[in-house]
Amino acid sequence: MGAGWTTRFWQAWLAFAVAAAAQPAHGAARSLTLDDVFDLTRIDRALLSPDGETVAVVVQRPARPGEAYGRTYYELDPGRGDVWLISRRTGERRNLTQGAAATAGYWCPAWSPDGSRLAMLSTRPEGGEPRGGDNVRLYVWTRATGALTRMSDAALMTQTMGGTPMHRVDLRGGADGSTIAHRCSDEENAPFAWLDDSRLLAVMLPPGGVSGFIDASSRPTRHAGEAARALREGTGPTVTAVGSGAEQVPRDERANLALLRAIDVSTGAVATIAAVPTYPFRAELTLSIAPGGRRIAILATTGALPPARAPDSRNRIDSWTVEKRLGFVDLLPGAPIRWPAAPPGMRYPLDLYGWSPDGRAIALRARAGQEEAATPLFVASARDMSIVRVGPEGLSVGGATAGSWFPAERPVFWLDDRRLLARAPGAGEAARADWWLLALDGEAVNLTAALAEPPAELRRARGGGFVAVAGERLLALDAAGRRLAPLPSASLPAATAIAWPIDPGREAPAILVAAPLPDGGRRLDEIPLPGPAAAPRGFTLPRDAQLLDMDAARGIALWREPTPRGLFLRESSLAGGGTRDLLSLNAHLAAIDWGSTMLIDYAGEDGQPLKGAVILPPGYREGRLYPTIVWVYPGYRVRDLNGYFLDPYMAGFYNLRLYAARGYVVLIPSMPRAENGEFLAGLSKGVLPAVDRLVALGIADPGRVGLLGQSFGGYAVYGLVAQSNRFRAGVAMAGITEFTSFYTQFAGSARGYPGIEHEKSWNWALVEAGPLRLGVPPYRDHALYWRNSPLALVDRVETPLLLIHGEHDERAPMAQAESFFYSLYRQGKTARLLRYWGENHGLSQSPANIRDIFEETVRWFDRYLGVGAASP
Secondary structure, eight states: OOOOTTTHHHHHHHHHOEEEEEEEOOOOBOEEEEEHHHHEEEEEEEEEEETTTEEEEEEEOOTTTTTTSSOOOGGGGGGGEEEEEEEETOOOOSSSSOOGTTTOOOOEEEEOOTTTTEEEEEOOOOOOOOTTOSSSSSEEEETTTTEEOOOOOSSOOOOOOOOOOOOOOOOOOOOTTTSSSBBBBOOOOEEEEESSSEEEEEEEEOOOOHHHHHHHHHHHHHHHHHHHHHHHHTTSSOOOOOOOOGOOOOTTTTSSEEEEEEEEEEEEEEEEEEEEEEOSSSSSSEEEEEESSSSEEEEEEEEEEOOOOOOOOHHGGGGGGEEEEEEEEEESTOOOOOOOOOOTTSSSSEEEEEEEETTTTTEEEESTTTTTOOOOEEEETTOOOOOOEOTTTTOOOOOOSSSSSSTTTOOOOSSSSEEEEEEEESSTTOOOOOEEEEEEEEOOOETTOOOOOOOOOOOEEETEEEEEEEETTEEEEEEEEEEEEEEESOOOOOOOOEEEEEOSSSOBSSEEEEETTSSOOOOEEEESSSOOOOHHHHHHHOTTTTTEEEETTEEEEEEEETTEEEEEEEEETTTTTEEEEEEEEEEGGGGGOEEEEEEEEEEOOOOOOOOEEEEETOOOEEEEEEEEEEEOOTTTTOOOOTOGGOTTOOOGGTHHHHHHHTTTEEEEEEOOOSSSSSSTTTTGGHHHHHHHHHHTTTTTTEEEEEEEEETHHHHHHHHHHHOOOOSSSEEESSOOSOOHHTTTTGGGTTTTTTTTTEEEEEEEHHHHHHOOOOOSSSTTTTHHHHHHHHGGGGGGGOSSEEEEEEOOOOSOHHHHHHHHHHHHHTTTEEEEEEEEETTOHHHHOOHHHHHHHHHHHHHHHHHOOOOTTTOO
16 A cells, blocks of 8 residues: 555554553463455444444454455455444443355445434345445344345445545435535545435436445456457447547546435335436535535546646646536435535635525535635525625635545534634735635624634534634634634643544534643543533543443543553443443453564754654564565654554555564655655655664664655655665565656556546646645656656666555556566566556565565565574
C-alpha cells in the first residue's frame, strides 16, 4: 500500500496500535511471525442499539486459507467481516452472520430507529452465485424472527478500499437526522439509510453493475478476458477511445448511473425513485435527505475538469478537480430530478451543506471559475428552484478541504430558516478564519472578531444553540448579542478538543471534550449542553484507544484498545468512570516477545535537530553490532515512539516488527521534505546522519546496513542507492524511478469506462502539488523532472538491489521498476526484479503474495547483510 499518499486509509484502519515500547508479556517465549500478523482479528465498527441494550460489532476474520482474496488490500477487506451482537445486560456474545462457511462478508450495520432491525452490506452468495459472492447487496436482520433477508439482487454502489476511492457515496439524513455521511467505517461511507422504522433508501447500480469494492481489482483482468474473446472471434474491434480538446469523446450519460430506491423491509417492495448521473472516479455522489423525508438534494459529480493550474492546497483535493451539478428529487417512485439553473458565480458547485430547518432550502458553496479559490455561500430553494448568494462580496466560506473526508470540518450551519452561521477564512495562508452570522436579507455579522483565537469547529446543542472550544475556554453562541461568548465555567486544559459527537450538525445533549495526558492518553469529559454541569462526568482513554460510539443520554461510551496481550472492545460509564470488557480478541499476542524500541536524537546534514526510531530485536544484547535495515519514507518525521511505522498491528510485510523478529535492528529516520524542488538531492539529509548515529551508539554494524521502502519509500531507496554506496543491499517496493512517465500514467482500474479511461489517474496532482511540489508539468520543465528521477543516476548504482512491483499498480506503473532493472541489467550490475501479476500498489491482495514478498525480502537481506555473520 502507498504509505503517505494512502496513509489516511492505513491510519483509519490501523490507528489502534499496541504500545510501541511495550515489554513482552510474562512468560513470552517466541518472536513475531507473519502467521501471527495474518491471524489478527480486527474490530471495524461498534454501535449501540437505540435502547442501549445491544452492541452490534463488525469483527473481521483472520486472513486464513479458504477466504476470498484479490478484491482489495487484504487488511481492509470487508469481505471477511461478521456482525456480532453483544448484550450489555447479560454479556452474551453471538456471531449473528457466521460468514466463514460461505466465505461471505457482512459489514456496515445500521439499526432501525426502533431497534427492531439491523441493515447491513454483504457479499453472501445465494442461488448459483460463486463462493465468496460476486457483488455487494443489502441485507436486513429482523429481531422478532431472527431472519437475515436479502432486500434486492441489485448491487449497491459501494466504494473501493484503499488508494484513490471510486464510487464514493455521501448519503446524509433520514430517520436519525444525520448531517454528515452515514459511515460503514473510517474508510467507507454507507450507500443506504433508514427513512423510518420499516423503510430504507439505498443507492444501487443498474443491471449488470458490479460494486466498486469488487470491481476495482477485477476490472482489468475481466476486461482483458473480454478483449481476448473478441480477438478469438474476430468479429469486432477491441478498441477503446479517449479524446482531448476538439476530439474529446462525448460522455455517455447512460454509462454511469446510480439508482435511488426505496425499500419497504416489511413487505420486500422495492421502488425506484430516480436514476442519478454519477462519475466513478473522483469526489462523490452527495445525497442529503430533507427534514421530514419528503425530498432529496443531489450534488452529482458528472465529470472531470481538464487539469488546469490551481493552487497547491486545492490540487490535492479530488472535489476541486471535477464538475458537479445540483438537483432535487421528491421521495416518490419515478419522480423527476429538477436541476436548477446555476446563477453567475456558481459555475462550479463544490460542497453541499445542510437543509434549512423547514426543509425548503439547502446551503452550498461554489466557485465562479475552475481556477478560482474563492467559494461564496449560496442557498438553493427546493420549491421554486431559485438560488441566491448569501454574505457580502468577497466572503468565501470553508477552506481547501472538501467532501465527506472531513466530517468535523463543516463550515456552515443553519441557525433558523433565514439565518446561517459560516466559517470564512481570510486571505493568505496565515489568515484566521472567523465565524459569521449571515442572513438571507443581506445582514452579515462577524461573531468572533473580538476573540483572540476563533474556534475551528462548532457543535449544535439541544434546543438549537451552538458551542465551541477555543483555547482553554468553552464558548456558546449568543445570538442576541451577536457573538460567541465564553461560558461561565472553569478553564479547560490546554489543547482540549471536541471528541464527540462526530456529526457537528445534529443536536446533542452533551459533548465529550478530550484533553491530552502526559502518557499519551486522553481525559474525556462530558459537558452537558447548553452549559456545563457542576460535576463533569468522564473517563480516561488510553493512548492507543479509539472512541467508537457514545450514548450521551445513558452515559455510555464504546472504545477499542489494542494491547500487547490482545485487542479489546471496552465500555466506560461516564457517571462512575468504570470500564468493562465487552469483547477480547487476538489472545495469541500474549505469547509474543515484542523486543523493545528506543528514540535517538541526531542532527541532519543541514544541522537540523532530528529524531529516529529504533526497533531492537528480541534478545538484544548491548555491545553487539547488529545488521540494520533502514525503513525510509520521504516527508516522515519521527517525534516519539507512537509513530505510524512502529505499529505492531501493521499488516503484512509492512509490519516492521517482523524484521526485528528475524534478528535485524530496524531504523526509521526522519526525512524532512525538501521544499526547493530538489527532492532527489535532499533524500540523504536525514538518513545518513541517522545511520551514523546508530553506528556511534554501538548498535548498527556499519558494514551491514540495508535499505527498505515502499511507494514513495521505494522511490527513496532508488534515489539513495543512486547517490550513495553506504548501503550493502536495498529493497525497493512499488517505487517511482522516472517522473515524466509517472505523471502521464493511466489507471488500470479505469479500463472499460467509455471515454474517461484517462481521467482516473491522480498522479499529475501528486507531482505538481503533492509530495514533490514540482509545480509544473514535465513539458514545461523536463530537466526538473529528470533531475528528480533516480533513473537519471542509475549508472552510479553499486548496491545489490531487489525490485518488487505489482502488475496493476496505479500509483507507479510496473514499467518504473522494469526500466530501472533493465538499466542495471545492461550494465551487468546485481539486481533481481519480482513482478507480481494481478497485484496493486499495496502488493497485499493475496496472503500468498505477501508471504512470498516477505520471505524474498528477508532472504535478500540475509544474503547481503548476513544475520549472525560478522561485518566484512
